Amino acid sequence: MALDFSFLDKFQTAFALGLWMTIRITVVCVILGTALGFLTGLARTSRSRILRGVATAYVDVFRGTPVLIQLFWIFFCLPLILGTEPPNFVSACIALTLYMGAITSESFRSSLRQVGREQMDACVALGLPPRARILNVILPQAVLRAIPPLLSNAISLFKESALVSAVGVADLMFVGQNISNNTAKPVEVLTFVALVYFVIAFPLTRLVSLVERKMLRKIAA
Secondary structure, X not given: OOOOOHHHHHHHHHHHHHXXXXXXXXXXXXXXXXXXXXXXXXXXXXXOHHXXXXXXXXXXXXXXXXXXXXXXXXXXXXXXXHOOOOXXXXXXXXXXXXHHHHHHHHHHHHHHHHHOHHHHHHHHHXXXXXXXXXHHHHHHHHHHHHHHHHHHHHHHHHHHHHHHHHHOOOOHHHHHHHHHHHHOOHHHHHHHHHHHHHHHHHHHHHHHHHHHHHHHHHHHO
């Protein structure tokens, strides 16, 4: 079978718009999910059994179920509960943010344990209010230690975001599927879409490895 990729030039604008949607979803969900993950990580290291229990249940549910099921539940079930139907983009962002928060909380929980209880005790001894303890002492150190896994999670989310095409969000994968159906050339179109994901994700993966090595040397020093 002879492959012809030249016809893809006609769809450059459509692919660009789809990629922009993918990037938007990824950026929004990484930012919100990281914030949620930090709060969840704090809750999982809390002395309160209630906080630990709720946070643990949330993490177990979203780490233990397929992302596609989560997307479908948010898209189809949440409107029935709320009595209103959020836009597809919002539904996709809610689902991926909750997923990102769950996987990120593990990174933060590990980094929070490395900060050490003695620093929290020192904050209490200095009379710092809880907000100052978290924002000025705990958060900077936790983020520094969690940077490599956070970057890895962000790259994973970028690739997982292709699932939002299943709920009608016009991301790169959705655009590729439509063009594939209209042109009857799935091999060329889907190969091109896969290459776009690879060209973006692979260099970032190598960058994460480099950052991780530097961070380990810095912490060890």
